[in-house]
Amino acid sequence: MKNITLFLIMLGFFLTTSAQYNSAPTAESKSLASVSPTNTNLKETSKIAGVTAASSDSYNSLYTKVEGVSGRQNSLPILNQPADFIVCDDSDESIDGVASFDLTSIDSEVTTDTDIAVTYYTSQTDADNGTGALKSPHSSSGETIFIRAENTVTGLFDTTSFKLQVNILPLAVFDKQFKYSVAPNATIPNTIGIAPTNFIAADVTVNWYLDGNLISGSEGLTLNTVLQEGEYSAEIIFNATGCMNTITAFITLLQDSMFPQGISPGVSPGQNDNFDLSSFDVTQIKIFNRNGTLVYSKKNYTNEWQGQTNDGEELPVGTYFYTIQYEYEGSTKTHSAWVYINR
Template identity: 25%
Template sequence: MLSQIVVGQQAFRNIGNIQIHDNGEIGFHTDLINDGTFDQNLGFAGFYSPDDRLTISGDNRPVFYNMEIDVFDDLYLEVATGVQNFQEFTNGRVQTPRNRGDITTSLDYLNDAPYNGENDNRFVDGYASLTGDLDFTFPVGDDFRLRPMRVTDGASVNTSRGAYFFEDPNFPNFFPERFDTTNLASNVLAVSIFEYWDLDGDTQTQVTLTWDDNSNIPTLVDDLENLRVVGWNEITQEWESLGNSVFSGDVSNGEITSESFIPDNYTVLTFGTSELLLDGDLQVFTAVSPNGDGNNDFFRIQGLANFPNNELSIFNRWGVLVYQRERYHEAQDDNGSDAFIGISEGRTTIAEGEELPVGTYYYVLKIDGQKDRAGYLYINR
């Protein structure tokens, strides 16, 4: 056994071969640097800090048998860290890199290791992985939101890895490409602009995604029968439907399970719909390109003149109101002179009179005597 405590750096550094034996316990109140062998452990390892952050780093992955995380300002992984038997979330999140070039730095659940104690303040903020044979729910989230994702048994024989991103897939921060929510396969009519998951794995599985109020499911569907798991096919550069085999909950909180697919065939996953909310006598033209060429210069809803008592509200991805108009059909009938042309309206909105940036927005249409309707539109200049 060879180890070294670097007092000046306030870290425990292993440069040799150490082991926690059966019934042994160790508590780390400092950073751990593992440059040696520290992956044949039994017993218990805890990470504790009541008022600061801790870091696990080094050249080699440490693997613990039982592991507790009680770190006020989060446990940061700069090297992959494994747990073989059980992991407890007591306080704080586990932060791992989100950049695609470093997704192997994750919290690794080995041999179907379970966990406990996850909530909106305690989860893996970044990537977690699983190697095993059983159903598994990734305890992943972003910001202070736990948004678990579940795979079926057998999906992780060769290791599955997953993370959750609370951001618009049109403008991802951690991927080299954008996932254009207007590029849709024939079996998809709309895609969420609020969030997405990354799931990696080469074994066929079903996946279950969860939603909450911030998912804004009513902007996609009012009937969960029409909700779908959708995936970005990197070859076709389109969002494809992955199905809806079962769902539960309501539009505020719930979960949906896909049909079987191979995760590595899709870069990211999110929610979509197979049916537009606006139907019947109404046709929505969701592309707005206000460049003066006469095509889609304003947001057009054909047939709205038949429903004169209406109010249209348009919001950006953060839920900020950028346009509002009563009796919207009159704005369209006047050649779009007072219709929505991608300009902020001001008043209680943002940057009055300025062009809104290219991107996806969502609208809510209220019609007297009918249920509110909602959907997406896309501004392109």
């Protein structure tokens, strides 16, 4: 009787065990340790390297084959969603719509876990398969980048994505309608300005610089306070994106081109009657006829000569030569040229 009882107990244990592993694939198959017996509707395939899973609506029919990761925690890496990577077009020092992106700078946004390897791809398929990883820096005109974050210990991985975006720069040239020169010791300022290519004035903020120094109170597409030579730069900033571009022009000091080359006293009264050098701080002028004879001279000259001699006599029509000395930026300069009298 005792033998019959023992046989029935063993038979019941055997039947119970068989029911739990109904249709088990092979002896090397093991049930997924992290699956709860109460979860009876698992359909998704986990992103686990070296793991294959067969699933159905019954927990008793769920089998997982684990290769090389037995006994490890079967949870995916925790990823942080990185922000879109937005740069201005000149990030690679070339304005061409293509920018250089340091993808590795995103690693710390994705995870700070030292066991997680972060790689980047141009498609979800490549990220899932871990093939065709991008090198950094990566040149792009804008696209979606897919991230694979893989635990180097367990082989588990997860993916996410973010966008690369290249914002354009404000483009402009210096407006040719303005003169880019000044006279020595000028007291009446010149105006210079820029002509937009891809924006209107309301889209941007413009800062003006002279030799790298900000010109206080200067804003807008024109600068109307130009009194001296130097390197003038317009720093143009898109208000919406902050993308900035700087263009530069050189304002030259005019000499020959700023000195009058002729006068016509009395021809059109009030127009071109005087040899006007009031823009120059002339300390002395000497004027000679074609024979080299001094006909006129004056110290601290401005515009007094109207084609007369030192005695006030009218000089005849013709070409005369002059030499002046003037002060500029603390030094004395000399200029010699010719002037024509027309009557």
